[in-house]
Amino acid sequence: MEGQIVKLAYLYEDLMNTYGDSGDVKILQYLLKRKGFKSKVDNISLGDQFNAENYDFIFFGGGQDFEQSVVAKDLVRYKETLRKYIEEENPILCICGGYQLMGNYYRISSGEIIEGLGILPFHTIFKADKRMIGDTKYVTEWGEVRAFENHSGQTYFEDNDMIQPLGKVLEGFGNNPQEKSEGIRYKNLIGSYSHGPLLKNLNIADGIVKLIIERYQRRINKITV
Numbered sequence: 374m375e376g377q378i379v380k381l382a383y384l385y386e387d388l389m390n391t392y393g394d395s396g397d398v399k400i401l402q403y404l405l406k407r408k409g410f411k412s413k414v415d416n417i418s419l420g421d422q423f424n425a426e427n428y429d430f431i432f433f434g435g436g437q438d439f440e441q442s443v444v445a446k447d448l449v450r451y452k453e454t455l456r457k458y459i460e461e462e463n464p465i466l467c468i469c470g471g472y473q474l475m476g477n478y479y480r481i482s483s484g485e486i487i488e489g490l491g492i493l494p495f496h497t498i499f500k501a502d503k504r505m506i507g508d509t510k511y512v513t514e515w516g517e518v519r520a521f522e523n524h525s526g527q528t529y530f531e532d533n534d535m536i537q538p539l540g541k542v543l544e545g546f547g548n549n550p551q552e553k554s555e556g557i558r559y560k561n562l563i564g565s566y567s568h569g570p571l572l573k574n575l576n577i578a579d580g581i582v583k584l585i586i587e588r589y590q591r592r593i594n595k596i597t598v
């Protein structure tokens with residue numbers, strides 16, 4: 374029965390998957406299996422139908438500016454279902470280009486604006502003077518994380534009460550070269566510039582698996598009552 378399977382959605386797997394990001398989903402499936410949970414990944418792409426309510430976890434990986442501009446136009450159809458899912462404290466992990474698209478906009482090198490979903494109050498701006506590339510190290514609520522970043526977009530929060538960074542940067546750049554902050558945490562949405570994949574850091578992976586199982590149990594209880 375479908376209800377007995379943990380359901381994961383991978384948004385635009387064919388377009389948004391840089392530097393091993395799909396490994397994040399594979400690691401989560403492996404850890405869920407070790408805990409005795411079967412899981413299934415649905416790849417959601419251009420023109421598909423998607424209802425976040427049916428899932429226990431959503432993954433949105435990184436992408437180059439061109440792919441982001443294509444995806445942004447399609448993604449707008451999912452704004453309300455994603456907003457509801459996020460507001461209800463369900464788990465979602467957005468990496469780099471996927472993270473950028475949760476904010477208000479991303480201004481790319483040509484000056485053109487890629488509209489984000491505007492679910493969270495931040496924006497990203499391409500700055501030619503600095504490509505943020507290399508190894509990163511930062512501290513999160515789950516402990517220290519090491520990963521790899523490669524982006525030109527610099528992300529700035531517009532409301533520091535509503536959203537918090539995922540971590541404090543010890544090495545590398547994170548959101549931008551000035552603030553020593555990495556990624557975002559809002560309810561159970563995690564956004565990060567980390568590739569490599571991020572979830573090779575098992576402290577974060579275990580934290581997300583816990584959130585997924587809690588969400589799965591809430592969803593299953595709703596189906597069976």
Ligand SMILES: NC(=O)CC[C@H](N)C(=O)O
Nearest residue numbers: 435436469470524525526
């Ligand atoms: N790796 C990525 O997802 C890159 C994101 C975006 N295109 C940037 O350069 O900022």
